[in-house]
Amino acid sequence: MTDEAVKGGRSAVSRQEAVRAGPNPTVYAQLAGIVLFWGANWPLMKLALVDIGPLAFCAVRLVGTALSVAALAPVLRFPLLPRRGERLMIAVIGLLQVGGMMGLSNIGLQFVSPGRASVLAYTMQMWALPLGLLLLGERITRRRAAAALLTFAGVVVFFNPALVNWSDPNALIGNGLLIGCAVSWALGATLYRRRVWRTPFWTQTFWQIAASAVVMVPLALLTESGHPVHWSGSLLAVIAYNCLIATGLCYWWWGKALSVMPASQAGQIVCLVPVTALLLSAAFYNEPLNLGVLLSVALIGGGIVLSARVR
Known part of the structure; x- marks a missing residue:
């Protein structure tokens, strides 16, 4: 047995022991x-799109994040290259659940308020159900079906004429793009579950972000070359926040959480992200929180939480 295999075995045992021991209060914090x-970050991204095109912002964010994650490689001791035989598939998954998700959500944010945008993006769990059935042959349990139906009911309420102006093409395009964002994320996540990966977590993260950046940079140059970028202090602050905090720091914390608790348990807590975005959007963008919106969020949130509890 090679030294690498011995270290890998010890690492796996360490992770199992950590999960059994349970998370400490720091992990919950x-x-x-x-x-x-x-x-x-959803209201902040909406603010940034005043000064920069959606794909350009996405490209800058991806490049900056890739550089910041690469800078962590010597500290966290992970390789930048995935294992042979896994590089292409990790890149494809990254294009779907990182590049596609970010690009479509940024374009959709031009037409939709950040609170609504975040809620629609997190309907990913609903779309993952039929994709899991078609691509993985996953069994649809009663709990999975109930979760999907709750989420779908929330989406239907979210799209009723009292909340969406069906005569406004921009509103329809924006909401449609955010549904596309959720589908892209779900497809990437479903493909990820098709195999057991030997590449370390941080290497996968870097490779997905880097692959998305390689595609997004020329795409932004091709489609938004005539879109002026206004380099303001607020734009630079949002870019720094996205690269260092929303991606670098948060993914580091996410990796630490997964080392001591099941992904389903951590996922239930992260389900609060769209609720937080909606409340902040209401506070800073005066996004209405009427009965229809609250009912929709309650249904979608219930579906997300129920889906996250599925083992």
């Missing part, structure tokens, strides 16, 4: 930080 920072 870090998850609360993820909820706050990811929730706050």
